[in-house]
Amino acid sequence: TVAETTTVxxxxxxxxxxxxxxxxxxxxxxxxxxxxxxxxxxxxxxxINDIGEVLGMTYITINDGDQMHFLSAQCFFKDKTEIAKIxxxxxxxxxxxxxxxxxxxxxxxxKNCIFK
Numbered sequence: 001t002v003a004e005t006t007t008v009x010x011x012x013x014x015x016x017x018x019x020x021x022x023x024x025x026x027x028x029x030x031x032x033x034x035x036x037x038x039x040x041x042x043x044x045x046x047x048i049n050d051i052g053e054v055l056g057m058t059y060i061t062i063n064d065g066d067q068m069h070f071l072s073a074q075c076f077f078k079d080k081t082e083i084a085k086i087x088x089x090x091x092x093x094x095x096x097x098x099x100x101x102x103x104x105x106x107x108x109x110x111k112n113c114i115f116k
Contacts, residue, residue, distance in 0.1 A: 012041070014098055019046025019073040020064035026104045027071055037101045043116060044073055045096040048089060058083045061107060062095065074107035075099055082114050 015037070022044060026033040046062030049072055053059070061072035075097045077083050089095065099113035 015040050015042040017042055017044055018064070019044050019062040020069070022073055022101070023063055023069070023071045023108055026108050030104050034103050038103045039100065041098065041100050042110070043096060043098050044075070044110065045094065046073060048091050048093050048095060051086060051089065051091065058086060060086060060089070060095070060097075062097070065092065065094075071104075072107050073110055075110045075113040077113050079114060085115055 022033075022037065022042070025036065044062065047065030048060050048062055049065065049067060050061040051059075057076050057078075059074050059076045061074045063069050063072040076099070077086065096116040097110070097113045098116055099110040102109040102111050
């Protein structure tokens with residue numbers, strides 16, 4: 001008998017985290033948070049507190065829904081299908097997105113997001 005070889009794709013499963021935990025980690029120690037999260041694909045759940053565009057890029061910001069929190073995860077979208085979904089959302093909606101964590105600037109940037 002001939003042994004059959006199969007190729008198994010090893011795509012790393014996304015890190016699952018809620019938006020406020022991610023924000024709190026970066027707020028407490030940005031260096032440690034960068035080591036833990038920067039460049040990683042994550043599945044992030046949170047409450048929308050802003051929807052907008054900056055420099056031609058569509059985004060939502062999410063955290064735990066508390067408007068008093070200064071920092072949020074800012075999720076940027078490129079895909080037109082995903083952007084169309086944003087048009088149907090409102091502030092206060094709970095969403096889950098998958099994207100790549102880029103680190104902290106004004107917010108915690110998450111790029112190439114899609115909705116789960």
